[in-house]
Amino acid sequence: MNDLASADANIQAVMLEVISEGISGGVFVYDKNDLIVFASQQLLTLLPVPKSFLTPGTRLRDFLGAVYDGGGRFLTDASGPRRMLSREDWIAEQIATLWKERAESQERRGTDRWVSFTKRRLSSGYGVCVVRDISDHKKREEQWRADMERVQITEEVLDNLPFPITVKDSSLTFVAVNKMAARFLDLPPEAILGHKGSDVHPPQVEQRLDRINRGVLDLGEPQQMSELVIRPDGSQAVIIANKYRIGKPGRYYLVTAMEDITGLVATDEDGEEIKPRMSRGGLIATSLARQERDVPVKAVAPDTTHLSNRKVLVASSDPRTSAEALEILDDLGFDTSSVSDGEELELFLQLAKEASIAIDLVIVDTLADKACLEIVQRHRIPALAINGVRVKRELAAGVTRQFSQPAANETARDEDAWIASQAGESAGIDILVAEDNEVNQIVFSQILEGLGYRYAIAADGEEAVRLWQERSPRLILMDITLPKLSGFDASVRIRNLETVDNSIPIIGVLPQAFERDRDQCFASGMNEVILKPISPEALEAVFQTFLGISAKQSYA
Numbered sequence: 372m373n374d375l376a377s378a379d380a381n382i383q384a385v386m387l388e389v390i391s392e393g394i395s396g397g398v399f400v401y402d403k404n405d406l407i408v409f410a411s412q413q414l415l416t417l418l419p420v421p422k423s424f425l426t427p428g429t430r431l432r433d434f435l436g437a438v439y440d441g442g443g444r445f446l447t448d449a450s451g452p453r454r455m456l457s458r459e460d461w462i463a464e465q466i467a468t469l470w471k472e473r474a475e476s477q478e479r480r481g482t483d484r485w486v487s488f489t490k491r492r493l494s495s496g497y498g499v500c501v502v503r504d505i506s507d508h509k510k511r512e513e514q515w516r517a518d519m520e521r522v523q524i525t526e527e528v529l530d531n532l533p534f535p536i537t538v539k540d541s542s543l544t545f546v547a548v549n550k551m552a553a554r555f556l557d558l559p560p561e562a563i564l565g566h567k568g569s570d571v572h573p574p575q576v577e578q579r580l581d582r583i584n585r586g587v588l589d590l591g592e593p594q595q596m597s598e599l600v601i602r603p604d605g606s607q608a609v610i611i612a613n614k615y616r617i618g619k620p621g622r623y624y625l626v627t628a629m630e631d632i633t634g635l636v637a638t639d640e641d642g643e644e645i646k647p648r649m650s651r652g653g654l655i656a657t658s659l660a661r662q663e664r665d666v667p668v669k670a671v672a673p674d675t676t677h678l679s680n681r682k683v684l685v686a687s688s689d690p691r692t693s694a695e696a697l698e699i700l701d702d703l704g705f706d707t708s709s710v711s712d713g714e715e716l717e718l719f720l721q722l723a724k725e726a727s728i729a730i731d732l733v734i735v736d737t738l739a740d741k742a743c744l745e746i747v748q749r750h751r752i753p754a755l756a757i758n759g760v761r762v763k764r765e766l767a768a769g770v771t772r773q774f775s776q777p778a779a780n781e782t783a784r785d786e787d788a789w790i791a792s793q794a795g796e797s798a799g800i801d802i803l804v805a806e807d808n809e810v811n812q813i814v815f816s817q818i819l820e821g822l823g824y825r826y827a828i829a830a831d832g833e834e835a836v837r838l839w840q841e842r843s844p845r846l847i848l849m850d851i852t853l854p855k856l857s858g859f860d861a862s863v864r865i866r867n868l869e870t871v872d873n874s875i876p877i878i879g880v881l882p883q884a885f886e887r888d889r890d891q892c893f894a895s896g897m898n899e900v901i902l903k904p905i906s907p908e909a910l911e912a913v914f915q916t917f918l919g920i921s922a923k924q925s926y927a
Contacts, residue, residue: 387400387409387411388411388412394501394503395413395503395504396413396417396501396502396503396504397410397411397413397414397415397416397417397418397501397502397503398410398411398413398414398499398500398501398502399411399414399425399434399499399500399502400497400498400499400500401431401469401497401498401500402496402497402498403496403497405430405431405432405466406427406428406429406430406431407425407426407427407428407429407430407431407434408427408497409427410424410425410426410427410429410434411425412425413502414502416504417486417502417503417504418438418441418486418502419437419438419441419442420434420437420438420441421437424437431466431469432462432466435461435462435465435466436458436462439458439461439462440458468490469490469492469498469500470492470498471490471492472491472492473490473491473492474488474490475487475488475489475490476488477505477509479509483506483510484504484506485504485505485506485508485509486502486503486504486505487502487503487505488500488501488502489501489503529547529549530549530550531549531550532549532551533551534551534628534629534630534631535548535549535551535552535554535555535556535627535628535629536548536549536551536552536626536627536628536629537549537552537563537626537627538624538625538626538627539568539584539624539625539627540623540624540625541588541622541623541624542567543567543568543581543584543585543588543625544565544566544567545563545564545565545566545567545568545571546564546565546624547564548560548563548564552629555629556571558571568580568581568584579689579691582689583596583614584614584625586758587614587615587616587625588616588623588625589902589904590758590904590906591616591623592616593613593614593615593616594613594614595611595612595613595614596611596612596614596691597609597610597611597612598610598611598612607633608631608633609631609632609633610629610630610631610632610633611629611630611632612627612628612629613627613628613629613630614626614627615628680704680706681704681705681706681731681732681774682705682706682707682728682729682730682731682732683700683705683706683707683730683731683732683733683734683770684707684708684709684710684716684719684720684730684732684733684734685697685700685707685708685709685710685733685734685736686709686710686711686712686713686716686733686734686735686736686743686747687709687711687734687735687736688711688712688736689736690711692736692762693709693711695762695763695766696709696734696762696766697709699762699763699766699767700734700766700770703767703770703771705770712743713742713743713746716733716743716746716747717746720746720747720750720752724750730752731753731774732752732753732754732755732770732773732774733747733752733753733754733755734754734755734757734766734770735747735754735755735756735757735813736757736758737756737757737758737810737814737904744756744809744810744813745809748809753773754813755769755770755773755817756810756813756814756817757769758904758906765907768821769817769821772820772821799825799842799843799844799845800825800826800827800842800843800844800845801824801825801826801844801845801846801918802819802824802825802826802827802844802845802846802847802848802914803826803827803828803829803835803838803839803842803844803846803847803848804819804826804827804828804829804847804848805828805829805831805832805834805835805847805848805849805850805853805858805861806828806829806830806848806850806853806880807830807831807850807852807853807854808850811850811903811905812828812830814904814905815828815848815905816828818905818906818907818910819910821907822907822910822911822914824914826844827842827844830854831853831854831855831856832853832854832855832856832857832858832860832861833855833856833861834855835847835849835853835856835858835861836856836861836864836865836868839865839875840868844875845875845876845918846875846876846877846878846913846914846917846918847865847875847876847877847878848878848880848910849861849862849877849878849879849880849897850880851879851880851881851888851891851892852882858879858880858892858895859891859892859895860895862877862879862892862895862896862897863895863896865877865896866895866896876898876899876917876918877896877897877898878897878898878899878900878901878913878917879892879897879899879900879901880900880901880902880903880905881900881901881902881903882902882903883902888900898917899913899916899917901913
């Protein structure tokens with residue numbers, strides 16, 4: 372019987388050790404005489420006690436005394452005030468809590484460690500105490516609490532800013548507005564949140580804003596707009612609206628911050644019309660640019676004499692884009708005009724031809740009527756395709772570069788495949804572009820020419836494979852929706868024909884960020900993916916990564 376009882380005791384001890392390991396904590400069991408019946412080895416890593424004090428039969432008082440002497444003086448209620456107790460008073464208080472039917476406490480030990488104690492007194496008189504390290508949980512809890520406080524403070528600050536702020540998600544649905552934004556739109560927040568701009572703005576306003584908003588979300592470039600706004604009550608205001616993209620790929624948000632500058636630039640003298648108060652000359656000019664001492668700085672204006680009297684036509688359906696483009700072109704000395712759609716463009720070019728007036732260049736807004744580029748190409752007139760939201764930043768440089776090229780480069784290209792090479796048709800190239808859309812072909816060609824790369828453009832997948840074999844490009848930009856052979860299949864065929872695995876970088880060009888398309892790109896052997904619309908910055912980043920050189924280093 373004694374052997375059996377001893378065997379049962381050993382089995383119970385082993386089971387308790389297993390349970391202790393399973394809960395990643397220490398366990399000690401004590402009887403109604405306050406003697407330790409079992410103490411798991413895990414306690415040695417949690418409490419500062421010698422191993423000898425875990426032996427069955429050790430008095431609970433001696434065990435707690437060893438904890439006290441080792442500095443582990445956990446409190447009954449860690450959330451209450453800490454009290455300085457003598458050794459005997461502290462031990463007596465701990466034994467009292469161990470006799471409670473249920474008791475729980477947490478103790479911070481050191482600067483970054485927390486321990487929890489869960490105590491139960493059974494009806495048989497035995498007691499169980501589970502000790503666990505909850506440092507990670509407490510750190511996450513503290514971090515969560517700090518994050519919540521930061522979010523609350525941020526929300527409170529934004530909500531009480533003296534100018535309107537709105538936030539839209541990638542579908543251009545309002546997800547946040549502050550008090551001033553609700554007041555500016557003359558709507559309660561609940562009538563704005565969860566709604567799109569078409570539910571808030573008049574149709575003609577939303578149509579214009581939608582194009583700009585999508586451009587900021589797609590390109591990630593901040594935009595600043597000056598607006599003369601007529602409020603719901605009929606009053607007028609001059610505002611500056613700044614638009615930004617924040618977030619990460621797949622989770623972008625559009626932030627619009629508006630500032631009322633009516634008091635700075637305008638005044639309502641007769642109660643009906645905004646009239647300028649401050650002229651440009653009334654502004655104070657301040658330069659923060661640092662200059663070395665004793666080094667004369669001479670401003671050199673760009674030479675634009677070769678641009679005078681050149682006739683440039685702007686094709687854009689957005690009046691704001693047209694106005695910005697015409698202002699820039701006028702400053703450069705061009706003879707300019709504008710049309711709003713393909714029908715006007717066709718008529719304008721026909722009349723110019725009949726009057727023997729040569730149009731030197733047509734600026735085409737890529738966000739406008741796609742037929743415009745086809746019309747320009749049919750009339751054999753040089754074209755510069757530019758995204759409407761990038762006019763201020765890129766138009767002047769793009770036009771100057773266009774007219775600085777040799778006249779031979781201004782001749783019409785072959786309609787099947789465009790080649791830009793410095794060493795003839797059989798020479799190698801830097802970039803092979805597989806793209807069937809004529810608008811995108813023009814965009815690619817202008818960007819690559821501006822960056823100084825030799826390139827070829829293929830209009831279908833089969834031609835892309837052929838040009839890869841014939842021209843030995845250093846990198847391929849592969850549209851996935853190609854005729855004859857899709858971009859996926861063309862990539863697989865190239866990988867199968869390579870003598871060295873993955874020797875040429877293939878970059879998938881996607882119209883939208885669908886995960887299935889991305890996965891299929893990588894499955895077909897592509898190295899990376901980029902999204903349309905394409906920007907010079909995006910291509911430069913790809914070339915820097917996969918070719919190891921910047922545009923300025925290439926064929927300077």
